[in-house]
Amino acid sequence: MIDANPLSPQVLFHLGPVAVGRAVVTTWGLMAVMALGFGLATRRLRADPGRAQAVLEVLVETLATQIEDTMRVPAGPYLPLLGSLFLFILAANLSAVIPGVQAPTAHIETTGALALVVFVAVHGYGIRARGLTRYLRHYLEPNPFLLPLTLLSEFTRTLALMVRLFGNIMSHELVIAVLLGLSGLLVPVPIMALGLLIGAVQAYIFAILAAVFIGAGIGAIETG
16 A cells, blocks of 8 residues: 555665655556567467457557547657556556556656656657757747746646556555455455545546647647
8 A cells, every 4th residue: 555645755775865665666667577478479470460469550550540530640759658657657557456556656756757757758759850940939829928828838747647647546545445444355356446436547647748738849739
């Protein structure tokens, strides 16, 4: 379950002056397992795919279709980032079902880092697609007097992206912890099953919002 204060990382050890928390260790572990798993699954790709390759191909095609439907541009340049975000967040959200493991997305530092990745990607892709001058000029549209509000919206939507994921996963783990304390082991099982759905939905929402923000950054879609 979660720490007593999810806003304060639980430090496990130090690397010199750097404190390493449980969420960071879990994140490293998930990345290592995912990298190894996908590496093994794709090391022998064939024209006649086996079961594992077929599942991966369906997954990649589904992600690409979702990106194209959302951003209205070819998915190729954006699939590695958005696909990785979705798969990592999905794995992180669902990791809480493993005994003794806390979902790293139930900690604000993890969701903050993910939101920061999206923030940087929006501007990086936007500058690459439009050029620096044209990209900066779009902040003055449709009215230069709205520039302060436009800049504020850049930060508030990133903050909302961070807090939405953190709040949903943290609150779910908190509910399970309370139910375990009050009623024992079996009662929270349906809530944990519901948590699997919540984890998948939140991963999807985060990835779709990231696609919308990047699409707006490159000028492919309007966010209103």
